Amino acid sequence: MHYLDLIVLLATLSFIVIFGYYNTRKNTSVNDYLKGGNEARWWTVGLSVMATQASAITFLSTPGQAFHSGMGFVQFYIGLPIAMIIICMVFVPIYHRLKVYTAYEYLESRFDLKTRTLTALLFLIQRGLAAGITIFAPAIVLSAVLGWNLVSLNIIIGILVIVYTVSGGTKAVSITQKQQMAVIFIGMITAFFLITSYLPENITFSNAIEIADASGKMEILDFSFDFDNRYTFWSGIIGGTFLALSYFGTDQSQVQRYLSASSLKQSQMGLIFNGFLKVPMQFFILLLGVMLFVFYQFNNSPLNFNPAAKNAVENTSYEKEYNQLQNQLEKNRQKKSTAALNFAQTPASQFDKKKAYKNELQQLNQREVELREKGNEVVNQANKTIETNDKDYVFIHFILNNLPRGLIGLLLAVILSAAMSSTASELNALASTTVIDLYKRNVSEEKNDAHFLKASKLFTLMWGVLAILFACTANLFDNLIQVVNIIGSIFYGNVLGIFLLAFFIKFVKSNATFIAACITQAIVVTVWWLDIMPYLWLNLLGCALVMALAITFQLTSPKKD
Template sequence: MDKKYRHIRFVYLLSLFTFIVSCPGQNSKQGEFFKWDELATMPAAAGQDEPLGVAGPFAGISSDALIIAGGANFPKPYWGMDKVWHDDIWVLEKNDSDYRWYTGFKLDKPAAYGMSVTTEYGVICIGGADGQRCFSDVFLLKWDRSAKSVIKEYLPPLPLACAYGGAAVFNNIVYIGGGQSSSELDTAMNNFWALDLSQKDSGVDYSWQQLPAWPGPQRAFNMTVAQHNGKTDCIYVISGRKKKNGGIEFLRDIYEFSIVDNSWKQCASAPRALCAGTASAVGQSHIFVYGGDDGSLFFKADELGDSHPGFPKDIFAYHTITDTWVKAGEMPQTPVTSVALNWDDEYLVVSGEIRPRVRTPEILRGKLHETDNSFGAVNFITLCVYLLAMVAVGVYFSTRNKNTDDFFRGGQRVPAWAAGLSIFATMLSSITFVAIPAKVYSTDWTFFTINMMAIAVTPFVIFLILPFFRDIDATSAYEYLERRFNVFARLFASFSFVLFQIGRMAIVMFLPALALSTITSFSVEQCILIMGVLSVIYCTMGGLEAVIWTDSIQTFVLLGGACASILVILTNIDGGVGEFFAIANENAKFHTINWDFSSTSFMTTAIWVMVIGGIGQNLVPYVSDQAVVQRYMSVSDTKKARKSILTNALIIIPASLLFFGVGTALFVFYKMNPGKLDPGYQNDAIFPLFIARELPIGISGLVVAGIFAAAQSTVSTSMNSISTVVVTDFVKRFSLLKTEKGYLNLARFCTLFFGTLGTVLALLFASADIKSLWESFMSVLGLFGGSMCGLFLLGIFTKRVGGISAIAGALIGAIVLFTVKINTGVSVLLYAAIGILACVASGYVLSFVIPEKRKDIAGLTVFKSK
């Protein structure tokens, strides 16, 4: 009977959970992206009595001033006057919140409908026309704030005259796509040129370079924009028009140029033609197009005259990762042949033509709507209950810490399964919980191989590394280095470890804080303080046992939150699981192996890079990281220690499938619902965006608790392991205190001190702007960890290498890795492997050169065991 009711209860709970996750999200509606107002009104052009505005001006930002130059307009009465081409330069200087116009400056000649981009050198003005001919001139305009004057400098001319095209700049390289070489549309081109501005002051002769043309028709009145597509930086050529069979065809197509691969691909076409529109990159992966002519009234302009309704006011957003378009609101009025600029995180649309012959002198300013950070009482209660429970665990275990063995090793009474879960939670961190789904959402499953390498190194660790730590009954992993080499090797590794862990604490607190601040009412700094302070409290009180048991709880919270997210997505996809796999496969989101063995594959995510890099990155923590070694030293014997490592390896497979699956699910969800994407969120925060707006109330609070859990498990681990190393290797080693109680008090103080230090550094780190924090984290791991791992491998797998050779090898390894990092394009994924190999190779070679006194190393290498 009990078994029967147990099954009924299971079905009931499963049904209830399915119902909850299928409920609609708490804040999933997306309104207008921008709030628009008028920044300023342009002054009148020379020879005109009132401000009329201009179409096709050059415009950009220089020295915190808006420069507008040239352009064309029709005087009043609009339908009775000829077009006037201007040579005026207007400057709107910003001083705090005040703006002031400066006028009276001139171009060398009237010009309009050229291209312009803002660069660190000033405003680059390219080509243009005067109604009779097009120009190939390229020049730089700079604003001198002290002299209140415009400085002009000529740059290399275009290969051909060009107007009515588009320009973009990335990494000081200006790209030109589209345009026409005369006043006739039949001279429209599919030109794609680039000018490297970094060569401007180098003294070398430089010029525009011809790049491969896009695989589509020639065009003019198009837009050219630089933006990231989740994998690499790209240039986009959008819409335009061309001659066709004696008439005019308005284009909807869009093409993406990969700067890294030097290749093009066609993307999803726009919902309608956006000819002569204005576009800007917004956020990390959006392109917004403001207006643009759809051609529906193009041939009726003369007939409609003053009754023309004006050009469409629609704003369209193109998302480069999901390759989707969505209508994103409307503007007060939408000029064509204008210029879009980003000025201090505000988006400007400068003057332009609002209907045939009519310009506007207005400079429109758009600001992204601030994110709705309402988290809800239920979610906050869920989060608070979880956080208080973690503190309660620390209070409970505080009574069990009688000496440093209890505080640092849990008295070696921790169950093997709990130690294994703690290893998993420690290695997981907030970087995995937030950034892996974000990475997969932006790219594919290529990084999956790295996780699988953790399983590949498990037998190596269990049978060849673990026994040496167990044999010497180590509290600090670096005790082995003193026995094998000398005390300096121990102190060098310990000091390196402390530095790495302090930096790691800062990173793993900052990343979730960045995400959490966007979905709660807390600031980044407040989120960091919550995580840091609570981790310090329960870690200082409860020691390693508190850390391990909270890690075990947090593992279930992490995995449960990820499961809930996938279930919510699947229940909200029309077509269910089948449609999910269909969309993911169609977009190659399950692509796992990059079979690149070219001469430049060391810079990519090639399979061999993933395998070697993954082995290196997983060897570092399992071989030389006190935080991991401490876990498998917290159990009572070697057999249980092996079980703890094996438990971790077994969890990695389903957990990796789960977290990579979340990333793919996020892509599918937003591919089907592009209007729910928010350009105000960074790509690394895509999972928190989903949590905040799509998960049901309560479940959202639970998953946010999972983000806190991921960070706290790593941070608390770092605090305890740093304390262990400092007390064991730097104080107890030299018997600086007299009593065990003194060492225990010092352990608690070190936990408090270094926890506080890590929190302060996280607050400083909050100002960093990093495209993918996961890759940056792995870069740090390889840079600091390779030499330490190399030291252990030299000790365990060689007999002749002594302390001096080993330390020299470690230093050389660090120098080699630093040189590689600064001077080459080697993938950050290989840094750990490079550091290990450089340390081992140089240390072994030096052992033949540097004479050292032999010491007893019985039982300390694989060649001699007890």
């Protein structure tokens, strides 16, 4: 990496860390540390909620997801605005009225201590794992493409986050997330316009969309009832709504963001702002991935975007076969480039001719998929430990090989800023839940506010160290953005069901709820392990199952609870 990019990268990250540390280091109470003194305005809440969800995984994996599979992933977010409205009407007023620090405090007053503790533990397990992945995701990709040491990157990212999160708490997280989102928006918009400007002169943006559509990348909505299809309109509107309800309504990393608002109205406005900006933002990031696909119709690309794949076959008996496939890919790409140009420049009135070019383009795209699959088989023969799924490497490959000096540093800062913003929120929430729901609730002696402030900082540090350790031992999965959502889907439905029972099913008591929650979690984990259904539907399964079981147990149990 050029020294100019390194300067831009270090200057951007250093400014964010130093600004966050010096402006929020003087917390004097637990309320200041965990709720930011309840000073946040709606735009801060909205951007903070968005930054918490939009981790580095979003900006690494989502363009690669669209490059390979098209725009269909946007259906995952269709239910989000619906969930935001429900949360604003039901969840937020209750949290503000009770003046809670965490979402799980309410469950003790509604049920009992063991139900509150169980729900808090479920959150700590899934969010603790996710915190490690949000550090690991950018580290493993940057390590592969830049040659930096993976463990060192995990430690550096973790320490940067720990510095200002431990010192400033919720207010530091909120302040730095506004700056991080500014960097992210500037970087992604810049990358998008550069990609479109790199297309051939006679290919306009509308031509690029037409080429993408002919290649099957612009199929946004799928109304089929194919249960094996992971992303459909129905999985998004139903499973996605339940996932968003669980995440934004019961996950402390999100609840803490809007509990820091100055009023109920400011919290609600921030969530609505996030709900209706998030879908266009994800659409834009996916569209960026589609433009990358069009870009590589006219520019050569590696057989596998993960540099480790090519390194695995070098100086082995498989190198010749791999290079032959790479040459065939480039010849196929040259044919694709001609077919794409002919298709785009043929007027719609020449229907038969245009259809012929479209068919040719589709056949060449299919040929490319086959060549890449053969390349992956060769890599697996050379080294079975190498990850051949390269979705997480597509965007970073474009950044490092096509952007001008300076902008590479900016886009790397985008990725690391996103990692830092999500990880900071997670550490902040993990510490809050540990202190308020476990430590403070179960401590036998009366302690003053200064004691719990110190405990909050120590638990933030502890979770930060655990996240780094998990990141250093994690493995690369099929697609990192899916891993985070899978982890959430395993736990979120159950937790949401517990909250819905607490809000609406008043006759269900604590014992029935607790037993139902334990059984439900075991069933959901089993269903996921056996791969019985797409992971988005696990949210609905967990929610419906815990509610049905709890109601059944309550109705069939003795009257006294």
